[in-house]
Amino acid sequence: MNWSSWLTEYYNDELERADAACRRGESVYDALKWIDDPYLWNVLLWKEYDGFKAIKAAIPDPPDAGTQKNWSGRSGMELGAAVIETYRLLHDKLRRHLDKPFDQCAVLDYGCGWGSVLRYFMKDVPLRNLHGCDPHKGIIQVAQRSNPHADIVLSDSLPRRLPFNQKFDVAYALSIWTHLSPVASDTCLAAVHDSLADRGLFLLTIRPPAYASYEPISKLPGWDQQEITETLARKGFYFYPQSYPVDGEMTYGETIITKQYIERHWTDRFDLVDVGMNGTSPYQSIVVLRKKARLH
Ligand SMILES: C[S@@+](CC[C@H](N)C(=O)[O-])C[C@H]1O[C@@H](n2cnc3c(N)ncnc32)[C@H](O)[C@@H]1O
Structure with a gap:
């Protein structure tokens, strides 16, 4: 074109x-x-x-095509064709569930990578209200070089708290809870919860149970669909470790979480307000949580 x-x-x-x-x-x-x-x-x-x-x-420059491909699987307008649909989906959910004008919100991209999604919000929210963090040092340097005026900082894989001195009205985490171990999931969820304002929204993607039979993932050594189905029925959470240990804990891999797990384990702190499909990426279901207001 x-x-x-x-x-x-x-x-x-x-x-x-x-x-x-x-x-x-x-x-x-x-x-x-x-x-x-x-x-x-x-x-x-x-x-x-x-x-x-x-x-x-x-407009900030994206990193070179090789870095984009390594991190996001595609580059340029080809990557844009996928990211724009995620951005539209986030907007759709925010329009429905946010109870304050979006341009007045403090926004956090949790696990922002090189900032491929964060920069889409630059026309919706003043840059001072846009924040991102990620525990990968190399990609944070790329993100900071690419968007030098945005507040993009290094965080921990198992954070006791997030590296910001403020609360957020909106946080989103794309392709993060699709990878976290149970311990990392609990720890990161607690840290994000802590950083949200009362009634703040948290939008995240998860893998649906059907991911168990998704090729080529289902060809991973030791990936046993029968065992995964049983584990999901019993615990609601399946984790296949990959990558390297952090503080002795394998925090990252392939993760499937059921809706029932979220209802059982997360709704003490969050209301589950929406769950849906990302039409262009059906193995990334979107979940919308609202932090419960504290009783004063
Ligand atoms: C598949 S990438 C997604 C990046 C970005 N959200 C996107 O959609 O392009 C997964 C990201 O999760 C980050 N990550 C890994 N462990 C994490 C953790 N414990 N907390 C937050 N982010 C984590 C990685 O460094 C990586 O940038």
Whole structure:
């Protein structure tokens, strides 16, 4: 696709105005918050077009294609085609469940990787309200280089608390609880819970039980579908360790969590307000939790 032609065909005047605003030094939020076509925003974010130089300069650069592929499996607009659907899904859930204007919310991307999703929110929320953390030192350096003005910091794999001195109205964790061990899940959930404001929303993705038969995962050595089904029926949580130990604990691998497990183990602190499918990625179910307000 010739994206330059597409942009000038449909949005030339608006983009000329936004380009002038960026040239005057306005933030991405101030210059581009008028955009309500998420696909227009997607095209701008990936910068695979000519012209509108000041907009391009104001939007942070994604890392090189190799890093994107290593971390996210795809790169450029191909990756954007997947991320935009996740972004739309998050928006859809926020529109339904948030009880405060999104642009006034403090937002946390928990396990942000290089910040591929966080940057999508730059037109919705002022940058000072956007925060990200991840325990992988290398990827945090990439994220900080890529988006130097965002508050993106290193966290622990088994955090006693998160590295922020504030509470969040919204936190999201994409492809994180799809990987955590039971201990890491409990520890990270407690830390995120602690960092949320009363009635704050936590949106996370999990693997549904059908993931047990998903190829090529089901071909992993020792991946026993019968045993997984039995474990899920008994405990509601199945974890297949991969990676390396943290504090003697294998914290990361392949994880399946049932809805019943969440109802039994998490609803003392959270209300389970929504569970649904990500249409373009059906093995990443989305769960929306609301932190219960403390009784004063
Ligand atoms: C599959 S990537 C997803 C990255 C990003 N959320 C996205 O959707 O592109 C998983 C991320 O989880 C991070 N991670 C691993 N253990 C974690 C933990 N205990 N708490 C938070 N993040 C963790 C990894 O460093 C990695 O960036």
